[in-house]
Amino acid sequence: MKILDLYIGRNFLKFFAMIIVIPGVLFGFFELLSELDVVGKGSYTMADALLFIILTSPGRFLDLVPITALLAGIAALGRLADHSELVAMEAAGLSVLRISLSVLGASGVIMAVAVVSGELLVPPLEQNARIMRARAVSVRGVTFTQKGFWAKRGSSFVHVARLIGKDAAEDIDIFSFDEKGSLKTFVHAQNAVITGKDHWVLYNVTKKVVRGMAVETGSVDHLDLESFLSHDQVSALELPPETLSTPELLDYIQALEKSGQNADHYRLALWRKMSQPLSTGAMVMLALSFVFGSIRKRSAGLRITIGSFVGIALYFFDQITMHAGLMLGLNPAVVAFIPFLVITSLALIRLRRAV
Numbered sequence: 001m002k003i004l005d006l007y008i009g010r011n012f013l014k015f016f017a018m019i020i021v022i023p024g025v026l027f028g029f030f031e032l033l034s035e036l037d038v039v040g041k042g043s044y045t046m047a048d049a050l051l052f053i054i055l056t057s058p059g060r061f062l063d064l065v066p067i068t069a070l071l072a073g074i075a076a077l078g079r080l081a082d083h084s085e086l087v088a089m090e091a092a093g094l095s096v097l098r099i100s101l102s103v104l105g106a107s108g109v110i111m112a113v114a115v116v117s118g119e120l121l122v123p124p125l126e127q128n129a130r131i132m133r134a135r136a137v138s139v140r141g142v143t144f145t146q147k148g149f150w151a152k153r154g155s156s157f158v159h160v161a162r163l164i165g166k167d168a169a170e171d172i173d174i175f176s177f178d179e180k181g182s183l184k185t186f187v188h189a190q191n192a193v194i195t196g197k198d199h200w201v202l203y204n205v206t207k208k209v210v211r212g213m214a215v216e217t218g219s220v221d222h223l224d225l226e227s228f229l230s231h232d233q234v235s236a237l238e239l240p241p242e243t244l245s246t247p248e249l250l251d252y253i254q255a256l257e258k259s260g261q262n263a264d265h266y267r268l269a270l271w272r273k274m275s276q277p278l279s280t281g282a283m284v285m286l287a288l289s290f291v292f293g294s295i296r297k298r299s300a301g302l303r304i305t306i307g308s309f310v311g312i313a314l315y316f317f318d319q320i321t322m323h324a325g326l327m328l329g330l331n332p333a334v335v336a337f338i339p340f341l342v343i344t345s346l347a348l349i350r351l352r353r354a355v
Contacts, residue, residue, distance in 0.1 A: 004089060004092075004094060004102070005098075005102040005105065008076075008077075008080070008099060008102040008103060008106070009102055009103065009105060009106030009109075010106075011076040011077075011079065011080065012072055012073060012076040012077075012103050012106045012107070013072075013106055013109065013110070014076070015071075015072040015075040015076040015079075016068055016069065016072035016076075016110060019068050019071050019072050019075065020061060020064055020065070020068040020072075023064055023068075024057065024060055024061045024064055027060050027064075028053050028057055028060060031053055031056070031060070032049060032050070032053050035049040035052060035053065036049065038133070038137060041136075041137040042136050042137040043136045043137075044133065044136035044137050045136075048132065048133065048136050051129070051132065052129045052132065052133055055125045055126070055128060055129035055132075056125065056126055056129050056243075058117060058121055058122050058125055059122045059125075059126055059242070059243050062114055062117060062118055062122060062276075063242075065110065065111075065114050065276070065280055066276065066279045066280045066283045066315075067283065067311040067312075067314070067315055069107055069110065069280045069281075069283045069284050069287070070283040070284070070286055070287045070307055070310070070311045070314075071287075071304060071307055071308060071311060072287070073103055073107075073283070073284045073286075073287025073288060073290075073291075074287045074290045074291065074303050074304050074307040075304055076103070077099075077103065077287070077288065077291040078290075078291055078303045078304065081291055086099065086291070096292055099288075100285070100288050100292075100351075103284055103287075103288065104281060104284055104285070107280060107281055107284045108281075110280065111277040111280050111281065114276070114277065114280070115273075115277055118245070118273060118276075119245045119246060120245070122243055123243060123244055123245040123248060126239060126240075126243035127146065127147070127239060127243075130238070130239060131144050131145075131146065134149075145161075147161065147162040147163065148160040148161045148162050148163055148169070148171075149163075155176060155177045155178070155179075156174055156175065156176045156177070157174070157175045157177075158172070158173070158174050158175075159172070159173040159174075159175075160172050160192075161173075162255070163238065164252050164255050164256060164259075164261075165238055165239075165241075165252075165256075165265075166194065166238050167193060167194050167261055168191065168192065168193055168194065168255065168256055168259050168261050169191065169192040169194065169200075170190070170191050170192075170255050170258075170259075171188075171189075171190065171191075172187075172188070172189040172191075172192050172202055173186070173187070173188050174186070174187040174188075182210070183210050184209070184210060185207065185208065185209050185210070186207070186208040186210075187202075187205060187206070187207045187208075187223070188205070188206045189202035189203060189204060189205045189206075189223065190203060190204035190258070191203050191204065191255065191258055191259040192259070193259055193260070193261065199224065199225075199226065200224070200225045200226070201222055201223070201224055201225075202222060202223040202224075202225060203221065203222050203259060204219075204221070205219060205220045205221070205222065205223045206218075206219045207219065207220070241265050241266045241268070241269035242269050242272070244266075244269065246270065246273060249266050249269055249270045249273075250270070252266045253266045253267060253270070264326055264329065264332055265326060267332035267333075268322065268325065268326065268332040268335060268336055270332075271332050271333045271335075271336035271337070272322075272336045274336070275336045275337050275339070275340050278337075278340045278344075279318075279339055279340045279343060282340055282343035282344040282347055283311070283314075283343060285343075285344065285347035285348070285351060286310070286343055286346060286347040286350070287307065288347070288351060289346075289347055289350030289351045290303050290306065290307050290350075291303070292351065314339065314342075314343060317339060317342070318339040321335060321338050321339060322335060322336075325338075
């Protein structure tokens, strides 16, 4: 029986690898078209755009894992059904439940790879890609670091340790020098809110003024400043919540809460990291219902076509649920698990009729 388990699992993984490449490349092409608007700004070239697409491609492939699992399950088991191999397996004593567990076991490999990639591979690649693009489109006087930047404005140097989305920043230092190059003032802010294209509000500010050999220290609740970066530069450096690792998401949530910003987008991304592997398993269960269910005797092509429409519908349902949940201010954990619960319920209802 283990040989049959391996045979079924190998077929599923083979079709998964074949299917995910097509939409992955297609979406990468669409992303490249959008990058053409940035080509020509600063030193950003077509080669840079291609490198950006390559570095961000693992994240796009991760988004396709659930729907690809659905199509791979339909295609792999559909092929076995069309060649009467499933009938032979059942005649040999292999139950529908056992066949289903074989496919779910193979999908577990995909889920494990997706989880590890989402934590260890995608975040550094996304960060390097966006830093590379931000450096290319930036003006002189701005040096981007891993999560923030250094900027020169007149006789002052500004260091921002971390940008959090488009609306917040953390650990801001401002060094001001006189005509002789001596340090005149030092300002540190724990966090900042970007309220517009050209306006930053620093909070929990400590200011030190150097007067000869003495240093005067004072503090204020907030301080208004002009922006250190253009809106395009902030957007270029922004890391979408979906591309952050779990520890980074937790840090971002804490930082946004500290600055009084809404962190629901990042909370939702955190919960979706937990729900996506489960949604992938639910998609596999749904795929099984297309093979063992009411359309079992239909051709593989028809099953895949119907499965594609169902997968696309569920994908849009997932996106609509996510955006609607953010707009309505619903609990991010509930919003993240709604698609999984819907898919699982649909799959179990259909499988119950077949088993």
